[in-house]
Amino acid sequence: MVNIAVLGYGTVxxxxxxxxxxxxxxxxxxxxxxxxxxxxxxxxxFPGDPxxxxxxxxxxxxxxxxxxxxxxxxxxxxxxxxxxxxxCLAAGKSVATSNKELVASHGPELLAIxxxxxxxxxxxxxxxxxxxxxxPLNTSITADEVTEITGILNGTTNYILTKMDQEGASYDExxxxxxxxxxxxxxxxADVEGGDACRKIAILTSIxxxxxxxxxxxxxxxxxxxSTEDFKYADALGVSIKLVGTTxxxxxxxxxxxxxxxxxxxxxxxxxxxxxxGIFVHGNVVDDIMFYGRGAGKLPTASAVVSDVVDExxxxxxxxxxxxxxxxxxxxxxxxxxxxxxxxxSADAITKDEIQKLFGDVTYVTAEGVDGELAFITSSMTEGxxxxxxxxxxxxFSIIRVAx
Amino acid sequence: MVNIAVLGYGTVxxxxxxxxxxxxxxxxxxxxxxxxxxxxxxxxxFPGDPxxxxxxxxxxxxxxxxxxxxxxxxxxxxxxxxxxxxxCLAAGKSVATSNKELVASHGPELLAIxxxxxxxxxxxxxxxxxxxxxxPLNTSITADEVTEITGILNGTTNYILTKMDQEGASYDExxxxxxxxxxxxxxxxADVEGGDACRKIAILTSIxxxxxxxxxxxxxxxxxxxSTEDFKYADALGVSIKLVGTTxxxxxxxxxxxxxxxxxxxxxxxxxxxxxxGIFVHGNVVDDIMFYGRGAGKLPTASAVVSDVVDExxxxxxxxxxxxxxxxxxxxxxxxxxxxxxxxxSADAITKDEIQKLFGDVTYVTAEGVDGELAFITSSMTEGxxxxxxxxxxxxFSIIRVAx
Numbered sequence: 001m002v003n004i005a006v007l008g009y010g011t012v013x014x015x016x017x018x019x020x021x022x023x024x025x026x027x028x029x030x031x032x033x034x035x036x037x038x039x040x041x042x043x044x045x046f047p048g049d050p051x052x053x054x055x056x057x058x059x060x061x062x063x064x065x066x067x068x069x070x071x072x073x074x075x076x077x078x079x080x081x082x083x084x085x086x087x088c089l090a091a092g093k094s095v096a097t098s099n100k101e102l103v104a105s106h107g108p109e110l111l112a113i114x115x116x117x118x119x120x121x122x123x124x125x126x127x128x129x130x131x132x133x134x135x136p137l138n139t140s141i142t143a144d145e146v147t148e149i150t151g152i153l154n155g156t157t158n159y160i161l162t163k164m165d166q167e168g169a170s171y172d173e174x175x176x177x178x179x180x181x182x183x184x185x186x187x188x189x190a191d192v193e194g195g196d197a198c199r200k201i202a203i204l205t206s207i208x209x210x211x212x213x214x215x216x217x218x219x220x221x222x223x224x225x226x227s228t229e230d231f232k233y234a235d236a237l238g239v240s241i242k243l244v245g246t247t248x249x250x251x252x253x254x255x256x257x258x259x260x261x262x263x264x265x266x267x268x269x270x271x272x273x274x275x276x277x278g279i280f281v282h283g284n285v286v287d288d289i290m291f292y293g294r295g296a297g298k299l300p301t302a303s304a305v306v307s308d309v310v311d312e313x314x315x316x317x318x319x320x321x322x323x324x325x326x327x328x329x330x331x332x333x334x335x336x337x338x339x340x341x342x343x344x345x346s347a348d349a350i351t352k353d354e355i356q357k358l359f360g361d362v363t364y365v366t367a368e369g370v371d372g373e374l375a376f377i378t379s380s381m382t383e384g385x386x387x388x389x390x391x392x393x394x395x396x397f398s399i400i401r402v403a404x
Numbered sequence: 405m406v407n408i409a410v411l412g413y414g415t416v417x418x419x420x421x422x423x424x425x426x427x428x429x430x431x432x433x434x435x436x437x438x439x440x441x442x443x444x445x446x447x448x449x450f451p452g453d454p455x456x457x458x459x460x461x462x463x464x465x466x467x468x469x470x471x472x473x474x475x476x477x478x479x480x481x482x483x484x485x486x487x488x489x490x491x492c493l494a495a496g497k498s499v500a501t502s503n504k505e506l507v508a509s510h511g512p513e514l515l516a517i518x519x520x521x522x523x524x525x526x527x528x529x530x531x532x533x534x535x536x537x538x539x540p541l542n543t544s545i546t547a548d549e550v551t552e553i554t555g556i557l558n559g560t561t562n563y564i565l566t567k568m569d570q571e572g573a574s575y576d577e578x579x580x581x582x583x584x585x586x587x588x589x590x591x592x593x594a595d596v597e598g599g600d601a602c603r604k605i606a607i608l609t610s611i612x613x614x615x616x617x618x619x620x621x622x623x624x625x626x627x628x629x630x631s632t633e634d635f636k637y638a639d640a641l642g643v644s645i646k647l648v649g650t651t652x653x654x655x656x657x658x659x660x661x662x663x664x665x666x667x668x669x670x671x672x673x674x675x676x677x678x679x680x681x682g683i684f685v686h687g688n689v690v691d692d693i694m695f696y697g698r699g700a701g702k703l704p705t706a707s708a709v710v711s712d713v714v715d716e717x718x719x720x721x722x723x724x725x726x727x728x729x730x731x732x733x734x735x736x737x738x739x740x741x742x743x744x745x746x747x748x749x750s751a752d753a754i755t756k757d758e759i760q761k762l763f764g765d766v767t768y769v770t771a772e773g774v775d776g777e778l779a780f781i782t783s784s785m786t787e788g789x790x791x792x793x794x795x796x797x798x799x800x801f802s803i804i805r806v807a808x
Contacts, residue, residue: 019547019689029614030546030726124544130690132544139543140528140536142434143423143710210433268696271675276692285423286534286707288680289697292672293690303690306547318722322434 002031002313005039005062007084008075009051012098012125013040015302016072017051020309027306031313038068063087070312072305073097082106089113089121094316096308098125098301104199104215107206108326115319122308122321127153127200128277130300131293135311137207137281138322144283146208150246153200155275155295156184156191157223157243161260162273165231165240171224183275193222194243194258201245204279205256210322211329213247213256219334219383221259230398232367233342233375239263240270241400253332262342264404335384340402344375346395358389377402406435406717409443409466411488412479413455416502416529417444419706420476421455424713431710435717442472467491474716476709477501486510493517493525498720500712502529502705508603508619511610512730519723526712526725531557531604532681534704535697539715541611541685542726548687550612554650557604559679559699560588560595561627561647565664566677569635569644575628587679597626598647598662605649608683609660614726615733617651617660623738623787625663634802636771637746637779643668645804646676657736666746668808739788744806748779750799762793781806 006013020027020035028034039062040051059080062068071088073095075081081102085095090113097103102110103126114121124134128151152158156178163174175192178184190196202215223243234241239262247256263270268290272278277295282288294300311320342365345355355362355376362376378386390396410417424431424439432438443466444455463484466472475492477499479485485506489499494517501507506514507530518525528538532555556562560582567578579596582588594600606619627647638645643666651660667674672694676682681699686692698704715724746769749759759766759780766780782790794800 023547023549023689026549027547130687131693132540135544136536136540139715140539140708140711142714143427143431143707145427145430265675271669283707285427285703287698287701287704289535289695291693291695293693297691299689300691303547303687307544310546311543 001034001036002069003036003038003067004070004072004309005041005068006037006072006074007041007081008073009040009042009044009046010074010076011298012074012301012305013042015298016074016305019299019302019306027310031310033313035309035313038065059084063091068093069316070094070096070309072309073099073102074305075099076101078102078105085110086113089117089119092117092119094119094121094312096122096305096312098123098305100126100196100199100203104202107203108212108324111321111324112326114321115323118317118319120312120315120320122311124308125301125304127203128279128291128293129155129295129297130303131277131279131291131295133204133279133291134207136291137204141281141283141286144286146281146283147249148247148282149204149208149279150244150248150269151201151204151279152242152269152272152277153197153245153279153295154191154243155277156188157197158272158277159183159275160192161223161226161241161243164226164228165234168228168231170228171226192224194220197243197245198258201247201256201258205247205254206324206329207322209254209329211325211327213329213331217331219257223260225398226260227398229344229367229370230400232370233344233365234262236365236367237262238265239404242269242272244269250338253336254329255332255334255337257334257337260400262400262402262404267403335382335387337383338380339383339386340380341378341386342375342400342402343378343390344373344397345393346397347372347374349395350374350393358392373397405438405440406473407440407442407471408474408476408713409445409472410441410476410478411445411463411485412477413444413446413448413450414478415702416478416705416709417446419702420478420709423703423706423710431714435714437717439713439717442469463488467495472497473720474498474500474713476713477503477506478709479503480505482506482509489514490517493521493523496521496523498523498525498716500526500709500716502527502709504530504600504603504607508606511607512616512728515725515728516730518725519727522721522723524716524719524724526715528712529705529708531607532683532695532697533559533699533701534707535681535683535695535699536708537608537683537695538611540695541608545685545687545690548690550685550687551653552650552686553608553612553683554648554652554673555605555608555683556646556673556676556681557601557649557683557699558595558647559681560592561601562676562681563587563679564596565627565630565645565647568630568632569638572632572635574632575630596628598624601647601649602662605651605660605662609651610728610733611726613658613733615729615731617733617735621735623661627664629802630664631802633748633771633774634804636774637748637769638666640771641666641769643808644674646673648673654742657740658733659736659738659741661738661741664804666804666806666808671807739786739791741787742784743787743790744784745782745790746779746804746806747782747794748777748801749797750801751776751778753799754778754797762796777801
């Protein structure tokens with residue numbers, strides 16, 4: 001029997017308890033040991049819930065109990081999660097977490113402490129919810145030089161963009177619906193401004209390249225400026241608009257950013273709708289692969305956390321996670337990244353001749369019911385040149401990068 | 405340094421050598437050891453190819469060399485692959501193979517020999533080419549009761565069906581094109597009659613449920629009867645036709661079959677085209693997940709084989725594969741499986757009244773340019789009832805199962 005403790009009895013924490021109870025037999029068989037939840041840590045009480053019998057308010061009960069070999073951290077946020085996790089690892093307990101903030105900020109340090117103590121720090125649920133992606137990157141995509149990793153990494157924004165597309169509704173309307181359904185937070189900033197996706201692409205990139213990509217260095221745009229008109233053009237083009245986090249190798253340089261992008265129907269991520277997530281990986285020998293599933297939600301996220309617990313139980317005394325050094329991963333200046341751009345400008349502000357002079361050859365796009373503006377797709381150009389040119393233009397309604 | 409040997413220098417074997425040479429540095433870093441190809445076994449000579457220096461015609465050179473710790477079996481077929489692999493495992497060498505026939509026929513025995521000898525028998529490349537699926541099923545989907553696994557598992561047939569759909573061409577025309585392009589064998593039976601997909605769904609099912617599903621017990625239909633008219637109806641319905649291998653739990657019973665199926669656009673496999681493969685998994689807590697990539701091809705397949713080699717080098721002396729017992733996995737009688745059916749019957753042979761009497765309520769479908777027949781989709785019914793009813797009807801043009 002292996003004793004575990006769960007830090008935090010919120011959505012994911014209660015999901016972890018539920019998954020372990022529901023699938024007890026299967027999980028124990030796969031782990032090769034009976035998994036017993038000895039403690040749940042939460043500051044609150046849960047009268048009437050069976051969890052009350054194993055509830056503690058004192059983290060030290062867990063830290064000081066040598067019988068606890070695996071700790072699940074699902075409190076979220078940096079503090080006190082960071083301190084707790086560090087102490088657990090130093091005390092020789094493996095840790096499984098769903099906490100993307102913690103992993104993006106302190107991943108390399110925590111992995112190093114785990115390695116020193118011959119235990120494991122695993123975080124499958126920190127990116128892509130229930131989708132197996134961290135473990136496949138660590139153990140399956142090992143024969144390849146990965147040249148691109150691009151993901152739809154945030155379920156809230158994908159839900160909003162899907163509804164805007166399908167219902168022709170505005171961003172504000174759909175956000176409100178999403179909030180009413182519980183798919184978006186009352187304060188949605190972390191999702192809609194891209195911050196959540198930014199931390200997740202930082203984690204994926206760091207795992208793949210083995211060095212630390214500081215998420216604050218990643219150019220990040222959200223979806224708040226995407227309009228119903230943009231979707232009319234997307235329909236005319238037969239493409240979808242998705243918020244992606246991407247890291248791509250061009251020559252010897254890695255470029256990383258988070259932004260809405262137009263994907264055509266040939267892109268494996270273009271058909272990923274609603275709250276689903278998808279992660280696309282290109283390797284120099286395996287070519288294109290893609291992983292799809294529920295990027296959030298109580299049980300899918302808990303499923304990933306428990307799969308880490310199973311792996312930790314199977315690997316007692318053996319560190320299995322690829323290293324991810326504290327050394328900074330060098331990435332290129334965003335101004336040097338090369339992209340194509342969809343851009344909409346007021347017809348008052350510019351003529352086609354001027355567009356030709358500024359951008360060279362472009363492809364014009366028209367959409368039914370949208371007048372008084374010029375919309376076009378540029379050739380490939382650097383972000384820097386594009387920013388310099390667009391700085392000179394008044395009344396730009398929209399800029400969306402194009403992945404085709 | 406770890407010495408390995410490659411049995412067979414055909415397409416995949418030369419791919420394995422190429423992948424190890426091309427990505428030498430990355431692979432060695434991930435394996436934590438330098439991987440050295442000491443032997444390549446082939447009956448042929450390859451004058452001018454650098455492989456000639458490490459070529460042997462005698463398997464005993466490899467078997468008797470204690471320095472060889474990992475053997476790659478990419479010869480295909482049951483014999484002599486089976487004998488060679490068994491001898492290697494018994495001699496304490498780990499084996500990585502892409503050989504689906506070998507795995508489907510002798511998987512449990514070879515896994516057991518590997519376990520006894522504290523080595524590994526891995527076969528990531530045997531299903532889905534470069535797609536990570538065996539390892540995720542073994543190590544990631546461990547918190548779930550899997551209730552369905554359905555895959556587009558054969559690239560040749562998916563290519564043929566995609567072209568028939570996109571070009572309105574007949575099966576025979578597209579098969580010929582595919583043969584000319586090298587996407588289909590001159591003798592295409594194993595692909596087009598579903599035998600390849602059958603072995604692959606048998607492997608996936610056995611891994612998930614831990615007991616042996618004998619592939620000869622799986623009801624298997626191919627794509628040779630799919631016609632341009634079927635695609636006209638599929639277009640009218642807005643669905644795609646894919647050859648799937650599927651195992652699904654209904655109540656406490658597992659049903660498994662290989663057959664063409666109509667998938668609507670909400671199905672994660674519906675957008676998988678050309679030679680790509682996809683594997684859809686439903687777990688009781690993780691919900692839907694899907695894995696996508698190149699199901700065949702020299703380098704993608706070799707990428708998966710080499711990822712197994714890396715895993716074996718990382719796990720010297722530790723058996724890591726979940727057990728898959730020789731005991732037969734009980735599956736339900738195919739006659740008891742419940743499906744919905746799309747069916748096309750000559751208008752001479754039956755009236756709508758008779759259809760109502762035989763099938764109860766059905767949904768009629770019409771397609772532009774197809775006359776003289778009645779096409780409809782049944783309600784859910786058992787395969788047995790369906791077979792009994794259709795046995796009474798003359799001039800049935802087509803029967804395709806429906807997944808919506």
